[in-house]
Amino acid sequence: MSNEAIRLVAVDELGDSQVTVIEDTPHGTLAVGVSEGEPFAVSNTCRHLFASLGKGCVTEGGGLECPKHKALYDVKTGRMLRGPQGAFKPIAGPVKATLGSRRLKTYDVELRDGAIWLT
């Protein structure tokens, strides 16, 4: 892999969810977005039941919420902050305890020329 930064997506293309799926990066498919003004890129697969996190949304608090059962992740550390909700809410604590240590992978990115770049 070269040391060149790779352009992932324009911030304008993120839409209201502030996150999207970017395929075919050197690290595979990533969820790429902006959280509290900072760009991020994390592995795209939810640790619960494998939903595509790039199809979720960034919450007001800056977390990345899974589109399927609303588990919440810290985009800086990849940690699961909240287990799955809805039908899974009764087991959200144990799921978080079990899967919480299996963080999302996080990747270095920067904001430049209105776009997010993998560095």
Ligand code: FES
């Ligand atoms: S698949 Fe993500 S919370 Fe269930």
